[in-house]
Amino acid sequence: MSIYGDIIWASGSTFLSCLHMPLLRELLRYRNVSVWEYIQYFDEPACIETAVELLHSHLKNQESTVNLIGHGIGGVIALIYARKYPQFIRSLTLLSVSTQPAKTWHVNYYEQRQMNACTQKEALLKTLHNIFGGHFPCNGNNLNHLVSKFYKELENIPLTHSLFKMEKLPTGGVSIPLMICGSEIDNILSYSEINDWEKCLKPEDNLWKYPQGGHFFPLFLSKNS
Secondary structure (H helix, E strand, O other), rough: OOOOOEEEEOOOOOHHHOOOOOHHHHOOHHHHOOEEEEEOOOOOOOOOOHHHHHHHHHHOOOOOOOEEEEOOOHHHHHHHHHOHHHHHEEEEEEOOOOOOOOOHHHHHHHHHHHHHHHHHHHHHHHHHHHHOOOOOOOOOOHHHHHHHHHHHHHHOOOOOOOOOOOOOOOOOOOOEEEEEEEEOOOOOOHHHHHHHHHOOOOOEEEEEEEEEOHHHHHHHHHHHO
């Protein structure tokens, strides 16, 4: 799949952007990369369509089509956007995105609270262990800072997950060239959930799996490059 042209990284979280910086720096060695970031304000409802339209207001003025990339919730926004406005996109790359796009790490957090009757802190710590497989990208006071960032992320996503109901989004692929990337060892998205993308791929699409790294495998991939 050709990726000539500029890259737009769709970020669904301003709080976790630090986890994407190593990969972005690596991409900058080969292509022009710019970041679009979704920020949800207190008076705005949690709505994926709102995020998609905000992204469109940015991309519709581009001089040419772009290669759109997103991880996690950013990838979900990018996927829904590419389905609605394929004429603005040259290619789409999704990292750690399920075939059921709404199944983000936030679902794991609410499942922890439902199944184990955990407090918010206990559930989040269990979820972080599932996200990073125990290999946190920081420790000590920095780990507490990371936990704080994930707390804020829970309150600022364009999905309506809650203790009472998990949001669902339409499944399927896109009409433009698509690349799916995931980890073979991901406690948030199972191996079978990544492989399920094969049912949606066109002949020109690609499915690529990293043998380790967990849900934030791009962080470890860039460190090993």
